[in-house]
Amino acid sequence: xxxxxxxxxxxxxxxxxxxxxxxxxxxxxxxxxxxxxxxxxxxxxxxxxxxxxxxxxxxxxxxxxxxxxxxxxxxxxxxxxxxxxxxxxxxxxxxxxxxxxxxxxxxxxxxxxxxxxxxxxxxxxxxxxxxxxxxxxxxxxxxxxxxxxxxxxxxxxxxxxxxxxxxxxxxxxxxxxxxxxxxxxxxxxxxxxxxxxxxxxxxxxxxxxxxxxxxxxxxxxxxxxxxxx
Numbered sequence: 001x002x003x004x005x006x007x008x009x010x011x012x013x014x015x016x017x018x019x020x021x022x023x024x025x026x027x028x029x030x031x032x033x034x035x036x037x038x039x040x041x042x043x044x045x046x047x048x049x050x051x052x053x054x055x056x057x058x059x060x061x062x063x064x065x066x067x068x069x070x071x072x073x074x075x076x077x078x079x080x081x082x083x084x085x086x087x088x089x090x091x092x093x094x095x096x097x098x099x100x101x102x103x104x105x106x107x108x109x110x111x112x113x114x115x116x117x118x119x120x121x122x123x124x125x126x127x128x129x130x131x132x133x134x135x136x137x138x139x140x141x142x143x144x145x146x147x148x149x150x151x152x153x154x155x156x157x158x159x160x161x162x163x164x165x166x167x168x169x170x171x172x173x174x175x176x177x178x179x180x181x182x183x184x185x186x187x188x189x190x191x192x193x194x195x196x197x198x199x200x201x202x203x204x205x206x207x208x209x210x211x212x213x214x215x216x217x218x219x220x221x222x223x224x225x226x227x228x229x
Contacts, residue, residue: 119154119206122179126156126202129173135162138197147208155184156202167198180205 127140139159146153160167167188174181186200 118179119204122177122181122204123156125177126158126174126181129177130158130160130170133162133170133173134166135160135170139199143201145206150208152206152208154204154206156204157199158202159197159199161195161197163194164196167196174202 123140123142127137130137137158137160139157141157143155143157146155160170162170171183174183181202181204184201184203186198188196188198190196
């Protein structure tokens with residue numbers, strides 16, 4: 001005997017809405033809560049609210065407060081750095097201005113220094129100033145140059161004879177020369193007849209170009225290399 005196969009057709013189940021499912025799931029819980037006393041329900045509400053507020057404070061408010069505090073500290077640090085940089089900028093501007101003033105003074109002084117070609121004419125001008133002042137020269141002797149950092153001193157030993165006003169006029173004329181000449185080491189003696197004899201040094205200056213200072217150093221190095229060979 002053949003057994004007839006019985007086909008059971010499964011009818012599609014209707015999908016319930018989410019609200020209905022949620023109501024069915026939570027119904028037992030609310031039934032239990034409904035059987036509780038009023039005080040118990042109030043306590044549950046308080047605990048639930050406390051848990052929600054605690055979660056909000058711990059997971060949201062505290063991180064935000066820490067971020068705000070960190071930003072405030074960073075703002076304070078940047079503000080202090082800004083004040084420091086502003087002070088440095090102010091000092092830098094003052095230093096730049098001072099540097100410009102010193103450079104201007106240097107170039108003015110440099111313009112007043114004679115170059116090598118002008119030295120003989122300048123010494124002649126010094127001697128002429130003495131003669132025009134009425135002084136008698138007993139000594140006018142240029143000395144060896146004294147090399148300094150970037151300039152050289154050119155001293156001239158001078159001995160003159162004359163009156164007080166003549167000597168003062170000579171010093172005044174020298175101070176008015178277009179190039180720098182300083183009178184140093186003045187020694188004055190009085191003669192019986194009211195005539196003065198004065199010994200001094202007239203010092204002028206010459207700017208030394210960089211090439212001139214480097215040449216001896218290079219020559220010394222070349223001499224050392226030659227000796228080693």
